[in-house]
Structures are given as structure tokens and as C-alpha cells.
Amino acid sequence: MEPLEITGRIKERFPDEVLDVVEFREQLSVAIKKERIVEICRWLHDETDLRFDYLKDICGVDYLGKKPVRFEVVYTLYSMRHQHMLRLKATVSEDEAYIDTVVPVWIGANWHERECYDMYGIRFTGHPDLSRVLMPEDWEGHPLRKDYPEGGPEREWPGFQEVLDKAKKFKEFSWQG
Amino acid sequence: MAGIEKSLQTKELTVSMGPQHPSTHGVLRLVLELDGETVVKCTPHVGYLHRGVEKLAEGMTYLQALPLSDRLDYISSMSNNVGYCLAVERLFGIEAPDRAKFIRTIVCEMTRISSHIIWVATHALDLGAMTVFLYSFREREWLLDLFEMLCGARLTVSYPRIGGVRNDVSQEFIDSLYKFTDEFPKRIEEYETLIDKNRIWLGRTKGIGVISAEEAINWGLSGPVLRGSGVDYDIRKRFPYDAYDKVDFDVPLGKNGDVYDRYRCRMEELRQSIRIIRQCIERLPRGPVMTPDAPKFTLPPKERVLADMESLIHHFVLITKGPMAAPEGEIYVATEVPKGELGFYIVSDGTGKPYRMRVRAPSFVHVSLLPRLCEGGLVADVVANIGTIDIVLGECDR
Numbered sequence A: 001m002e003p004l005e006i007t008g009r010i011k012e013r014f015p016d017e018v019l020d021v022v023e024f025r026e027q028l029s030v031a032i033k034k035e036r037i038v039e040i041c042r043w044l045h046d047e048t049d050l051r052f053d054y055l056k057d058i059c060g061v062d063y064l065g066k067k068p069v070r071f072e073v074v075y076t077l078y079s080m081r082h083q084h085m086l087r088l089k090a091t092v093s094e095d096e097a098y099i100d101t102v103v104p105v106w107i108g109a110n111w112h113e114r115e116c117y118d119m120y121g122i123r124f125t126g127h128p129d130l131s132r133v134l135m136p137e138d139w140e141g142h143p144l145r146k147d148y149p150e151g152g153p154e155r156e157w158p159g160f161q162e163v164l165d166k167a168k169k170f171k172e173f174s175w176q177g
Numbered sequence B: 001m002a003g004i005e006k007s008l009q010t011k012e013l014t015v016s017m018g019p020q021h022p023s024t025h026g027v028l029r030l031v032l033e034l035d036g037e038t039v040v041k042c043t044p045h046v047g048y049l050h051r052g053v054e055k056l057a058e059g060m061t062y063l064q065a066l067p068l069s070d071r072l073d074y075i076s077s078m079s080n081n082v083g084y085c086l087a088v089e090r091l092f093g094i095e096a097p098d099r100a101k102f103i104r105t106i107v108c109e110m111t112r113i114s115s116h117i118i119w120v121a122t123h124a125l126d127l128g129a130m131t132v133f134l135y136s137f138r139e140r141e142w143l144l145d146l147f148e149m150l151c152g153a154r155l156t157v158s159y160p161r162i163g164g165v166r167n168d169v170s171q172e173f174i175d176s177l178y179k180f181t182d183e184f185p186k187r188i189e190e191y192e193t194l195i196d197k198n199r200i201w202l203g204r205t206k207g208i209g210v211i212s213a214e215e216a217i218n219w220g221l222s223g224p225v226l227r228g229s230g231v232d233y234d235i236r237k238r239f240p241y242d243a244y245d246k247v248d249f250d251v252p253l254g255k256n257g258d259v260y261d262r263y264r265c266r267m268e269e270l271r272q273s274i275r276i277i278r279q280c281i282e283r284l285p286r287g288p289v290m291t292p293d294a295p296k297f298t299l300p301p302k303e304r305v306l307a308d309m310e311s312l313i314h315h316f317v318l319i320t321k322g323p324m325a326a327p328e329g330e331i332y333v334a335t336e337v338p339k340g341e342l343g344f345y346i347v348s349d350g351t352g353k354p355y356r357m358r359v360r361a362p363s364f365v366h367v368s369l370l371p372r373l374c375e376g377g378l379v380a381d382v383v384a385n386i387g388t389i390d391i392v393l394g395e396c397d398r
Helices: A004-012 A038-044 A109-120 A158-172 B001-009 B053-057 B066-070 B075-091 B098-126 B132-150 B171-195 B197-205 B212-221 B259-283 B301-309 B309-321 B361-374 B381-388 B393-398
Strands: A018-024 A027-032 A055-063 A071-078 A083-093 A098-100 A121-123 B012-019 B029-035 B040-043 B329-337 B341-349 B354-360
Touching: A004 A018, A004 A027, A004 B301, A018 B329, A027 B329, A038 A083, A038 A098, A055 A109, A055 B329, A055 B341, A055 B354, A071 B341, A083 A098, A083 B012, A083 B329, A109 B361, B001 B259, B029 B361, B029 B381, B040 B361, B053 B066, B053 B354, B066 B075, B075 B098, B075 B329, B075 B341, B098 B132, B098 B171, B098 B259, B098 B381, B132 B171, B171 B259, B197 B309, B197 B381, B212 B361, B259 B381, B301 B309, B341 B381, B361 B381, B361 B393
Parallel strands: A027 A083, A098 A121
Antiparallel strands: A018 A027, A055 A071, A071 A083, B012 B029, B029 B040, B329 B341, B341 B354
């Protein structure tokens, strides 16, 4: 299906949800409200002539100071049967940094959402196991936010000292007793 | 008897496998809960190699971020470079010249071969067949020597550039590579005679880690892991980039979606890669290896900088000011790397640096599949399952 037809179908089915449609270098991005994200995804997945059955990626983007709503959660979808692509962008504000999980639609969303939570602090309601995936569990802050310092936080991660102490203790150990 | 049974107590055992374990292929940690020999629960822990590549890229110009992509999947760095360059080229709306496209296709397929033979070597070693390991490293050495001849580096190459490749190939390189394509099919047969009919190998791979086609799509798998389940999805065919639309090759598909089928897929891919390389060498067009727009994006060769005023100015401007500003917009470009689909999602705000660079790494998705493959199976098959998804943790953790 052509990009224009896809947008037409989405606008026809969810007229109040679509915020913006942009086409850049033959790639289509549709910005939507976050409230009915699961319903929209389910519909995109099940509808016979759309059939977006393959979730390529989910990631967050932080538009601090650039856009009125701070975060966007970006879903890159693909259809194995029809071979068309779509980028869905759900806007998420800083005060209400949560969105419904799409794991029931695509099970592969699980770790992508965990990473998005880890890096941006966006909570995915209904997620089976929403915990940090790349950073340590007791890490403070969300590294990919634009206001997070590139050189790392001022306060050292407490786990680091623990590791050093442990290494020192192991060094003292001797096989001879 | 009843008394004995009452006094015997069984409890589930929790085993921490990794982060330092020879068959986790890097620093992956699995926490396994075992009931006897059966895995009840498997929890992967990743992040030990997290270097914040995505965050680092935000502070770099498009030119500077190229070496970051080497360090993702460090055993197939050429393909990552090509993927990154294609994404940036698409964003800027430029294209590499034909000769550069063919050279890129050649090096991508060389990388695929070297990555797949490392995979078959370590996977077989994990499952107890040591000989293949020794044989396949012989061929890998040949390929790495060729990389060294081409660009001076063996592992983290950074050879492709935005708008082309760094330098042209030499005749010596072409000759040696052509000889390799003559020899290598015989070597593939050698590996296959070692393991393909080995009863232990068959017993440990057939019917293990089965995943159906629908499920594989729903999980978002890619590469040989997806094709092993019989899904015909190869980005080289569906969205041809570089010279892939100018060469003939088949996409090998599995049927049962088990460890054995994925192994067969990768072995066939080795043969197809040889086919692609041969065609590319035979049809290699003449011409420049860098697009004429290059001065705006890529550093001029060092020899020219030292001899030619114009190049010196370009070099100076590129280093001090960064490349030309990118148009505002966002782009997702995927390429087929040996592990699966590597996607770069770049958001540009109209400056010379990416506002956001997201790396969609195949290994990250594949690691998340591990609980699905391992739970309910035997503890000995965990090793087979880790091997079959072909992960590199540098790419998973980024």
C-alpha cells in the first residue's frame, strides 16, 4: 500500500487520534495521541490490508525545549505480507510519562519497552516485567534524556565502590591460607 | 518406601551462568532455575558492555560517529559501517558511486563469511565438536589478512565512508580474494563432513529450540534466526541497497525452525556469499570510489591534504566546523548484517550532529528470545540455544 493510502486509512478509522503526518525521503511518520495506542496497534496488526505484523523497533526520543510535549515513543512497523513500512510516534508528556504497553500485540516489544523505560524513564503500564535492562537496577536517572550530563552523573554509582571493595577482598585471598 | 519418599526433599536450584562463561559468547549472564535437569525459568541479564553509543553519537558529528558503529558488532564491523553510512547518505540525499557500491557489497559479504565461520566454529565447540573450530579459524585468518591489505585494520575497520569508501581496491587484493572464492566452497564441505552427519551433532540440534514462523515474526526476529523458521525475509532482497539488486543470489530458508535448520541456513548463506563476491568481482565497474559531494562530508585523503591547498581547506573546515548541516527530518535505514536486521534511526534537527541516533540491534532482540527457547528444555540445551541465535554482546548492550 502507498504511504498516502495508509495515512488515509488511519485517519478514517481514528480521526481524533492523528496529530500530524510527515513524509520524508519516502518514509512515513504518523504522530498520534498516546491514549488509544494499544487499540490503534491492534487494529494495524489485525486489519487484512494493513497487516503490520512485524515490529522492527520501539525507541524514545527526548525533545526537551524543542517541542511542547517532551517525549515521543517511536514504533517502527513493517508488514511481511504487504511489504510496507510505517512509523508511529506517540507523544508522551513529562508530567504523565507513561503509556500503555503493546506487548499483547507484539511480544517482541518487551525488551524494547524496557530499554525505553531504562533510558528515558517512560513507564509502560501493563508491562509484564518493567525493569532496567542495560543500566544497573539501582542506577539513578535516565541516561538518554537530554538533561542528563554526557560525562555521567556527579554522584558516583554506589555499586562501583562495592565492586572495587570486592575485588580488593579477592586479591587478599591466598590459596595457602 | 513411603517413608523414604517423605524424607527425600527436592527443591529448585538456581544457577548463575555467566557473565564469564565460555559459551555465553561475551558477557551475558543467565540466571537459570532448575528442577533437576529441566530449566524452569531463565532470566538473561545484559548491559555489562554498555558504553552508551547512542548518547555518545549525539555529541558527535556524522563523520565522527562512524567508528562507533565498528564497536557494535565487532566481528562484522564492515557491515555495521555500511549500515551507518547508508543511513547518513539517505538522510543527506546522496549516493555512493557504482564502484564504491560494488566494493561495499564485496566487503559486506566477506564480513558475512567471517562472522558465520566464527559462529559455526564456536557453536560446534560449545556442542563438543572441537575440530571445526581449528579449521574455520584458518579461513578467517585469510579474510582478516585481506581486510588488512585493504585498509590496514583487521577488526575495527572503519573502511566505508559517507559517500563511498576510503580507498580503491588493489589488484593484489582482488586476485587473492578471487582465489579465496575458488578455495572456500571446498572448505565449507570440509566443515560439513565434520559435523553434518555426526550423530551427536544431529541429536543435539534437531528438534531443539523450535520456533514457528508466526511466532518468529511476532517476536521481531531477523536474519538466519527468522529464515530458519521458513520466513522469506531478507533485506538484501526486499530493500536492495548497494549492489545487491545487480547480483543473483538465493535466500536459503529452513523449515522446522530448530537449531539444525538455522545451522543449515547459515551454511548455505556462506555459499551464496561466495556467489555474490564472484559476481561483484567480475562486474566491478571502473570509476571513482567517492561521490563528488564528498568534500562536504568526508575528509580528503591525507596525501592530498599535504599537497593540495583546496583539500587542506576542506580538511580544516570539516574538523573545526563539522560537516555540512543535515536536512531536518528522520530516517530509519535497515541493512542485513550477518546477525540479522541492523537498523539506524536518525533524527536530525538540521545541524551537523545527529539529534538522536537509535541503533536497532538484532542481538538485543535475539537475547530477549532466550527465555522462550530455554524454558521447559534441558539444561544442556541452553548452550545450544545461546549458540543458535548468534549474539554479540557488544551490539546487544551498545
